[in-house]
Amino acid sequence: MYCYKCGAQMPNDASFCTNCGNKYSNEKGGEQARLAEQQSVPRQAPRNTEQVRHVSQPVIKYKYRLPPENEPISPWAYYGLKIVFSLPIIGFVCLIILSFHNNVNLKNYTRSYWCELIISLILIAILVATGVTTGLFELIRNYINYYA
DSSP: OBOTTTOOBOOTTOSBOTTTOOBOOOSHHHHHHHHHHHHHSOOOOOOOSSOOOOOOOOOOOOOOOOOGGGOOOOHHHHHHHHHHHHSHHHHHHHHHHHTTOSOHHHHHHHHHHHHHHHHHHHHHHHHHHHTHHHHHHHHHHHHHHHHO
C-alpha cells in the first residue's frame, strides 16, 4: 500500500505513514473516509528510493505538412486576390485560371468570387429592368445642373 499524501510505500496493516505521519484507520468507516479524501486529493506517484538521473532530451517538433492541394491560404493571400480580381481584365483572366487550380481552398475561394460576381450582375440587371437606375441618373443629372 502507498501513502496517498506523500507516495511512500508502507505495510498494508499500517495505521500511519512512516514518512509523513498521515494517519490511517483500519476500520471500515475510516477506510471510506480515506477513500473519499483520496479522491479529492490528487495522488502523487510513489517515490523511488534509487537516485534518478535527469537527462534533458531534445525536443522534437513535428510539423504536419498537408498535401499541396489542401494547403490553407493565408489571410494576406485572400486580401491580395480580392485586389487582383477587382482589376478589369487581368482580374477576370486570373479568376478563370485560378478556378481550376489544384489547391482546393484557392479553387473554392475563386468559385465563391464567381458567385458574388453573378449575384451582383443579377441585382444590377433587376435595377436596370425596373427603372430604378434611370430615376437615379435623372436625379444626379438634375443635382449637377442645379449646382453647376
